[in-house]
Amino acid sequence: MLHLIKALPKRHKILAGGVAALLGLLLFLPSEDAEATRAHDGLQVGQRYPLAVAVQPQASQPLAAPEWQWQGQTVKSGDSLAKLFDRAGVSARVLHELLQDLGKAGRPLTELRPGEKLEFAKAEDGSLAALRYSPSRTEQLLVNKGDKGFSLESREIPVEHHEQFATNTISSNFWNAGVDAGLSPNIIDGIADILGYDIDFALELRRGDSFAVLYDQDYIDGDFIGDGKIQAVTFVNQGQLFQAVRHSDGNYYTPQGKSLRKAFLRSPVNYKYISSSFNPHRLHPVTGKVRPHNGIDYAAKVGTPVYASGDGRVMKSAYSSLNGNYVFIKHGEKFVTKYLHLSKRLVKAGQAVHQGQLIGKVGATGRVTGPHLHYEFLVGGVHRNPRTVKLPEAQPVPAAELAAFKAHAQELLARLGTQQRIMVAMK
Ligand SMILES: [Zn+2]
Incomplete structure (x- = not known):
């Protein structure tokens, strides 16, 4: 559930990729002739056509000889680069030379994982002419043998983002509503991650809650490669509207630029494990009566993971006959969280x-x-409802970027609203 916190977003590399892609074109075009033929397909004599035929740049040096035949070697477990080269019929001496020439740049080649593919191209005399490797779907490395030995070029494969929209009203649970709306697990989890500081997805969702989301689907050369980033999401929980928009720093903010991240997650367990999402009058698991008590009970199977809701230091990790296995965490001077009845404790005091x-x-x-997990949230030694307590927030959108962010947020949310109205009208 918590990848959002750890995964710092990669920068968009599209712009930088443009230059590389141009280079890549030079590198990877099958041949000038083939391209020219294709571009003229379907032309008829005596008719005017727009000058859409690309001007072929004069390649001053042969970057990639078109006659190369690529031969792939798949990495098996226990393989070494030497073994791969050996299977490809390239000597250890050439490998040594190649790694020496590339220096640090050759590092990705030494970090191959089983299942990955290394492609070899040989010159007419059978010597190694080039090497090709894709560390990820969006990146390709080409090692070339030139006059000055081996050199490496990296090509960013441009990814197209296609905007997608989905919306639904929750009738059984959030997961099902997401699946019904056509969302992938990644996007469903993404929404819960983004809004998990404000909404307790485990206990506070109600029938009739609704969401709408704009997200990217990523394509390379017209092929769908997977879901991309969530760009904007709105969620109505118990009549209260939550909105989040992605900023260029990869973090999510309210339309006013306030951070969605807070010092505490609303729920210390993942909502998917919770059995009683829709019972507004939860019975206390001990007394069997509806009664307010000092904590929040999350009914879940033995073994369900329990997460620290905020950064802090473990005050106690012990056992007592009432609490069972319990962990208390102190967060700064003011806050304490308590986790009771655990089957396993995985942290130590201090x-x-x-x-x-x-x-x-x-x-x-x-x-x-x-x-079940009994969870308590204390402020200054007093039990409080984390939903209603004002909590420290992460940094807002920097002042210099705020105006641009707000305009962007407004545009996205307007588009999202329009889509939602269209969907409603179609029902
Ligand atoms: Zn309890």
């Missing part, structure tokens, strides 16, 4: 923990009738 870190597993230890 240990620093970060938000989203696995600290234990749900259990049924102590005074309980069934497995």
Whole structure:
């Protein structure tokens, strides 16, 4: 659930990729002749055509000889670069030379994983002319043998982003509503990650809640390669509207530029494991009565992961007959969170923990009738409802970028609203 926190977004590389792609074109065009023929397909004499035929740049040096035959070698477990080269019929001496010539730049070649493919091209005399490798779907490395030995060029493969829209109203649970709307697990989890600081997806969703999302689907050369980033999402939870828009720094903010990230996650367990999402009058698992008590109970199977809701230091990790296995975490001077009835404790007193870190597993230890996590949130020693407490927030959009961000957010949310109205009208 918590990849959002850890995964710092990669910069968009499209612009930089443009130059590389141009280079790549020079590198990878099958041949000038083939291209020219294709461009003239279907032309008829005596008719005017727009000058859409690309001007072929004069390649001053042969970057990639068209007659190269690529021969692939798939990395098997236990393989070494030497073994791969050997299978491709290239000597260890050439490999040594190649690695020496490339220096640091050749590093990706030494970090191949099983299943990946290395492609070899040989010159007419059978010597190694080039080597090709894709560290990811969007990147290709080409090693060339030139007058000055081997050199490496990296090509960014341009990714096209196609905007997608989805919306739904929740009738059974969020996961099903997402699947029904055609969303992939990544996007469903992404929405819960982005809004998981404000909404307790485990306990506070209600029938009739709704969401709408704009997200990217990524294509390379017209082929769908997967879902991209969520660009904007709105969520109505118990009548309250939450909105999040992605900024160019990869983080999500409200349309006003305030960070969605907060010092505490709303739920210390992933909503997907929670059995009683829609019971607004949860019975206390011990007394069997509806009664306010100092904590929030998450009914889940024994072994369900429990996460630290915020950065902090473990105050206690122990066992008592009432609490069972329990962990208390202190967050700065003001805040304490408590996690009770665990089957397993995975942290020790004094240990620093970060938000989203696995600290234990749900259990049924102590005074309980069934497995659940009892979670408490204390401010200045007093039990509080984390939903209504004002919590420290992460940095907002920098002042210099705020006006541009707000305009962008408005545009996205307007588009999202329009789409939503169209969908509603179609129903
Ligand atoms: Zn409880």
